[in-house]
Amino acid sequence: MEASLQLPVSKASHSLTEFRHEVRAFIQKELDAGSFQPDCDSWLAGFSREWSMKMGEKGWVGMTFPKEYGGQGESNLKRYVVTEEMLAAGAPVAAHWIADRQTGPLLLKYGTEYQKQTFLPRICKGEVYFSIGLSEPNAGSDLANIHTKAVKESDEWLLNGSKIWTSGAHLQDYMIVLCRTEKQTEKKHEGLSQFIVDLRAKGVSIRPITLMTGEHHFNEVFFENVRLSDEMIVGELGEGWKQGMAELAFERSGPERFLSTYPLLEEMITVLKQRADADSTYAYTEIGKLVATLVTLRRMSFSIAQLLEEDQPASLVASLVKDLGNQFENTIIETARMLIESEPSTHSEQQYERLLAKAMLHSPGFTLRGGTTEILRSIVGKGLGL
Template sequence: MLDFATGRDDAANEVRLRVRELVESWKSAGRFEPRPDNWMRGFDPEFSAALAEQGLIGLTWPVEYGGAGRRNVDRLAATEELLRAGAPVAAHWMADRQIGPAVLRHGSEELRRELLPDMLAAKSVYCLGMSEPEAGSDLAAVRTTGREAPDGTFVIRGRKVWTTNAHRASHIYVLARTDPAERKHDGLSEFIIDMTSPGISVSPIPDLAGQHHFNEVVFDDVVVPAHRIVGRRGNGWKQVVEQLSFERGGPERVLSSYPLLDQILADNKTADESFDEEIGRIVARLAVLRRLANRVARRMDEGAAPVQEAATLKLLGNGFEQDLVDLARRVSAGSVGPDTLVGQALMAMPGFTIRGGAADVMLSLIARQEVVA
């Protein structure tokens, strides 16, 4: 296993060791099996609760709301350890990575007090209602509507697809059109909705392996209290672009398949010298991508929303993961059954370049960077 220590950063390394000890205790007890893409597919509320008990969820959130008040660089150390161990973290990942920070940044005080405690305790599970049928990666092509009722509530109507773990979630984040606008990026608002609300139905979308983590979610006149809007009405596009930097700029865009690299490096039986150069290149690329992830985290610690840096990390990270899976397949010399790490990664790989935005979308975001002389 590669040394992931964070240089001379004692604070980050302290968090890293705490996570590593917890992970190793669970692995040695046989309580989970490392596997690729487990941040999305590995759903274990007990493991998430164990992290919460040690204060390892909400590391960057303010102490006044129950968080640890630490840096994004510290959280990066924690998430790297979880990802490279292939730990089952899907039960809390969306709340910790994305929804909690969005509520802290834009939500009302009422919304913070209502939702954050259960996120920190891993008692609530969040899914993301962004993608829609026939919209592809065009997130602004939202047809789901949020109509304001006379009593001040909002009535949500529409459909979302590829909604990971919606069948297990207690809450769903929804991007909906609340106001007509000439530009499709205007008039959008963000909501957080209880999945037990009348009018919500969830249908499974099995993947190529027959596994169920994707879903279609239908909203049939779902009533949502006005205080469940995140931020300002009609400001949803600006907020969601910022929020996606939390999603795209994390190490999960690089380390989803890390257990494969660990297997290649550790298994002497596959140490064919003909692969040495390729393995060296993969390890070098990983080092560069980890450095970029660290830059994204530091920019967030400065109060920025590093949209372009996050898009760059996702684009390059997707290519890295695909190449790693291909290398592992060739090194394994045919051992690619569905129960092997290689087989699991191959079945997950088609989604790498789509989730969080397709490559063309990332290139568009990167192209908008300001050139500094």
């Protein structure tokens, strides 16, 4: 978008500039047509089947997937351009986000040919959506301490248990569920497996967890004797922990970890330019600090996309980016409240006040989703040999 703060282009992505302009032109056209209203946290709460299908038509969902499965066979770097521009614009990408970001890569690496043929082409079209089934009510941040179990009975599996903080499960079609398929031992990371679960199947019930904004986004999902076939096992039985951790590298590494409140930053700059009474020297010094941090985080995140492109381990750096990115998202909110006197409200007629209210009300979850700050710092510490 021409009105956007121009994000710097690194040497590695310089050849992608023309494609970036194509994506921005698409977004601007949709903005002019009133297709969406820019919002903070749009990758989490901006659910629009219509938008996801439009992106599917452009080939911008599952674009790194092989062409034989409906993708474009493009690089992670080109995909990064799309995700970055969508987040900067506050576009409603939540419907396909998880399927595109991590479910697709998970199935490509561990899934059966049946699973790839069944799900990947529909993901690429932007017409089938997935949620994540990891956290449980009584497990806290210890993902391995789960009690959801799948027990083999004749030629089927019976799934029982529950998952919490399941983003968009009431709107999604399927969930990748991490569960115990073997008796727990002292090595609790062992004996876990992943299943694809139809969220409309008999025995699945979804209870809403309402946010302070009044939005229904998170859920608690219950499984009561849900019948699953062997065809729905992802990868190898007992290898669920290893597979899930590989999946989390995709979840923690993207630009959504520091661009969730970018629309607020952009609108803050717009408001400051319009206010003649603003202390411009102080205000733009603070804005300069934010932009400098943004550039640094973006370069770090872009380097992770390069690691993923080269099939290199990225979990350590991804954890670091997520931790720093969450701090940055909150700093944008703090700076906005300090520089501009306003009355934030999700019902305000002023876009700045709406964005600020949304960011403030969503901010408690920044350091929780995708792994708490404590867990991330533990991963970084262990990776550094501390």
